[in-house]
Amino acid sequence: MADELSKVFAALADPTRRDMVARLAASDATVSQLAEPYDVSIQAVSKHLKVLEDAGLVTRSREAQTRPVHLEAEVFDLMTKWIERYRRQAEERYQRLDALLAEMNEGPAAQRHTDEKPPRKGKAS
Incomplete structure (x- = not known):
């Protein structure tokens, strides 16, 4: 468990990967769709996805000609x-x-007040 957890936290240490995870939380996406907002190559995005996949955070499936990436919540x-x-x-x-x-x-002041006896009511001698 600790080793799995280390992989997950290490994978999420990168802000780009955290952003990808956040986007995948909304819906599955292809590598090309995930690459759109970043100024990096498809290969760089694929490397990020490989880290997320090795940590168990995402899986890839095959649907016709696409390979959507799915978040493993x-x-x-x-x-x-x-x-x-x-x-x-x-x-x-x-x-x-x-x-x-x-x-x-x-x-101590509060303690003194609780230790004092209240004045007795009754006849004065």
């Missing part, structure tokens, strides 16, 4: 689980810190 589940685990751990640490800060803010 399930890979994001792997990333999401990994990120969520550490998000939960961080959240727990923040909650403990919040509790400690709240306790510290109450401090």
Whole structure:
């Protein structure tokens, strides 16, 4: 799992590949369609796609004369689980810190007020 995750994060480290993934999230596209907005060759786009394919982020199929590229969204589940685990751990640490800060803010002055007994009502002697 860690090796798969490393490949995914490495593939997404490049801004051009992240942009391709974002565009593929909307719909499948051919290599030519993916190359359109970039000032690079089809071969350069193919190399980017090879990295994404090796990471399991995209697949290519054959439809008649075209080879559309398809985003494999399930890979994001792997990333999401990994990120969520550490998000939960961080959240727990923040909650403990919040509790400690709240306790510290109450401090000795607050403690003295809670230790004092309220004045008794009744007859004065």
